Amino acid sequence: xxxxxxxxxxxxxxxxxxxxxxxxxxxxxxxxxxxxxxxxxxxxxxxxxxxxxxxxxxxxxxxxxxxxxxxxxxxxxxxxxxxxxxxxxxxxxxxxxxxxxxxxxxxxxxxxxxxxxxxxxxxxxxxxxxxxxxxxxxxxxxxxxxxxxxxxxxxxxxxxxxxxxxxxxxxxxxxxxxxxxxxxxxxxxxxxxxxxxxxxxxxxxxxxxxxxxxxxxxxxxxxxxxxxxxxxxxxxxxxxxxxxxxxxxxxxxxxxxxxxxxxxxxxxxxxxxxxxxxxxxxxxxxxxxxxxxxxxxxxxxxxxxxxxxxxxxxxxxxxxxxxxxxxxxxxxxxxxxxxxxxxxxxxxxxxxxxxxxxxxxxxxxxxxxxxxxxxxxxxxxxxxxxxxxxxxxxxxxxxxxxxxxxxxxxxxxxxxxxxxxxxxxxxxxxxxxxxxxxxxxxxxxxxxxxxxxxxxxxxxxxxxxxxxxxxxxxxxxxxxxxxxxxxxxxxxx
Numbered sequence: 001x002x003x004x005x006x007x008x009x010x011x012x013x014x015x016x017x018x019x020x021x022x023x024x025x026x027x028x029x030x031x032x033x034x035x036x037x038x039x040x041x042x043x044x045x046x047x048x049x050x051x052x053x054x055x056x057x058x059x060x061x062x063x064x065x066x067x068x069x070x071x072x073x074x075x076x077x078x079x080x081x082x083x084x085x086x087x088x089x090x091x092x093x094x095x096x097x098x099x100x101x102x103x104x105x106x107x108x109x110x111x112x113x114x115x116x117x118x119x120x121x122x123x124x125x126x127x128x129x130x131x132x133x134x135x136x137x138x139x140x141x142x143x144x145x146x147x148x149x150x151x152x153x154x155x156x157x158x159x160x161x162x163x164x165x166x167x168x169x170x171x172x173x174x175x176x177x178x179x180x181x182x183x184x185x186x187x188x189x190x191x192x193x194x195x196x197x198x199x200x201x202x203x204x205x206x207x208x209x210x211x212x213x214x215x216x217x218x219x220x221x222x223x224x225x226x227x228x229x230x231x232x233x234x235x236x237x238x239x240x241x242x243x244x245x246x247x248x249x250x251x252x253x254x255x256x257x258x259x260x261x262x263x264x265x266x267x268x269x270x271x272x273x274x275x276x277x278x279x280x281x282x283x284x285x286x287x288x289x290x291x292x293x294x295x296x297x298x299x300x301x302x303x304x305x306x307x308x309x310x311x312x313x314x315x316x317x318x319x320x321x322x323x324x325x326x327x328x329x330x331x332x333x334x335x336x337x338x339x340x341x342x343x344x345x346x347x348x349x350x351x352x353x354x355x356x357x358x359x360x361x362x363x364x365x366x367x368x369x370x371x372x373x374x375x376x377x378x379x380x381x382x383x384x385x386x387x388x389x390x391x392x393x394x395x396x397x398x399x400x401x402x403x404x405x406x407x408x409x410x411x412x413x414x415x416x417x418x419x420x421x422x423x424x425x426x427x428x429x430x431x432x433x434x435x436x437x438x439x440x441x442x443x444x445x446x447x448x449x450x451x452x453x454x455x456x457x458x459x460x461x462x463x464x465x466x467x468x469x470x471x472x473x474x475x476x477x478x479x480x481x482x483x484x485x486x487x488x489x490x491x492x493x
Contacts, residue, residue: 009035011064014102019060022098028053029211035061038185043206045199046187052211054157054187055095062153063096066128067103075106075126076150080178082134082171084162084305086111086282087289091311092157093131105129112136113282120145134162134170141177148177154202159188160195164326165305168198175202189335190328221338223346225358225369227383230351233321234265236377240347241271241299246317248292250310251301252333254322259301262321266299273299276307304329310336320348323357327364347372355385 005026006019027035030048037044038061048054062079071078083089093109100107107129108122116136123145130137130146140146154175156162162171184203188195191210199206228236237251251273253259259275266273274288274297291297293312302310304324315337324330330348337344348369350358362368371383 006060009060010039011035011060012067014067015060015064015099018099018101018103021101024056028057030054030209031057031060033209033211034058037207037209038062038183039064041183043184043203044186044209045191045195045203045206046185046209046211047191048187048189048209048211055092056099058155058157058185058187059092059096059099062129062155063100063103063105065153066105070104071128075128077127077130077146077148078150079129079153079155080148080151080174081129081131081155081157082137082162082174083131083157084133084165084167085158086113086133087276087285087310088158089131089133090286096129096131107131110136110140111282112139116140116145134167134174138170138173141174148174149179151178151182153183153185154178155185155187156198156202157187159186159198160190160192160328161305163194163198171198189332192328221334221344221346223334223348223369224372225348225350226372226375226377227350227379227386228375228377229379229382230353232377232379233349233351234262234269236349236375237262237266237319237321238269238271239375239377240317240319244317244345246298246345248295248312248315249299249317249319250307250312250315250336251299251319251321252307252324253301253303254324256303258322259303262301266301271299272297273301275301277303278305304333307333307336312336316344318344318346320346323348323350323354323361325357327357327360330361331365350382350386352379352382352385355382358386 006016006024009027009032011019030046030052034044034046034057038058044058046054046057048057058081066078081092083092089109089111093107096107105128106126108119108127108131110119110130110132112133112135116139119136119140123140137146141148156171162168184206186195186199186203186206226236240246241249251262253262253275256277256279259277263273263275274291276285276288280288288297288300289310289312292300292310300310301321318334318337320330320333324333334344334346337346348358348361358369
């Protein structure tokens with residue numbers, strides 16, 4: 001079916017009016033394919049690359065059905081949309097607010113990292129559509145602030161990233177609170193085997209829509225690969241900034257700590273940059289994204305998780321400072337540029353330890369990334385490591401054990417009594433030595449120490465008023481009797 005405009009999708013007039021005001025003219029491929037099935041009530045498993053309009057593909061039919069079937073009584077949550085990050089949740093909610101501007105439908109967004117009081121207040125006022133991250137949603141469910149018993153639509157957006165972040169158990173718990181009779185939608189930028197398994201559990205006879213397979217990259221993006229030693233990545237990034245003067249550059253790091261380090265290095269080289277990742281507060285992340293959108297910030301450094309909420313259409317350069325260790329993530333990263341058919345540049349750095357990751361990426365996209373050797377930091381050594389396995393991280397072996405000391409309890413008791421053990425005697429010998437106040441010297445057996453205990457004396461700090469077998473009251477260090485070599489005491493018979 002050829003769709004010329006949104007009106008041919010049989011959406012209600014208030015929705016069409018809002019879309020005209022926004023400037024939407026023609027549906028994207030994912031919208032053209034998904035919306036008719038969703039209006040029929042079918043479950044959908046959709047795969048479309050980032051920036052192709054997935055949000056409108058699932059939100060427009062939900063809004064249409066809710067508008068055509070108004071509620072009876074107080075507002076209840078009728079549609080639940082789950083997504084992995086705060087930024088993506090806020091972005092989806094913002095779009096829904098625009099689409100529903102002329103409808104009597106109320107929506108709200110819920111995520112962690114901020115006070116729950118405003119969210120609880122909105123819930124009490126009643127909402128029709130809830131956009132949430134799994135963690136905060138489960139928290140408020142446990143506090144009985146959220147009731148999902150009236151949910152008619154369940155949407156999982158960026159489902160692959162939610163599974164990568166370990167939300168599978170949270171999703172399973174949420175499913176127990178949602179009615180089994182519902183319409184379910186699962187949208188994702190990539191569809192690995194784990195997503196197929198999840199869809200089998202939560203979708204009923206779904207329609208699968210593959211607009212852009214996960215192995216196909218955007219044709220409008222100019223890709224290049226630069227082999228460089230890990231120690232030279234900073235210099236290469238600075239070289240690109242000076243030579244190409246990008247309007248907006250998005251730099252990907254593998255870890256939160258790595259992103260912070262990239263920002264520090266860029267600042268030392270005279271470039272302003274900000275990082276967004278899970279450890280940043282919500283306010284700081286929103287300010288950084290706001291500056292990046294309006295053009296007052298040239299460089300944004302992000303982890304893969306945080307980047308899921310970046311909705312900026314004019315990113316000129318994407319730099320893979322660290323190659324992703326999951327091949328499908330590469331497609332999502334470079335999809336941040338070249339949106340809506342615009343051109344973009346994606347550059348990947350590959351150091352001597354990332355050859356295995358590069359091989360997985362090229363296998364996934366079914367093509368070799370063109371190599372650029374015309375830069376001052378090209379490394380033949382890093383290039384020769386292509387396909388080699390990444391080195392394993394060294395594990396912390398912990399603190400070394402003490403040599404010549406028995407169990408911890410005997411050693412601690414010896415320390416408390418002020419005695420030092422210089423041999424490898426048993427615990428019993430140390431205890432007897434402690435009671436007699438004598439220091440063992442060497443590897444003598446426990447019998448000699450026991451004999452020393454019978455005739456030995458307590459140290460002067462303890463009072464030393466106990467009588468020995470010899471009958472003498474003792475209070476000095478030497479104790480009663482003379483010491484022999486074995487540590488015993490010579491007694492008069």
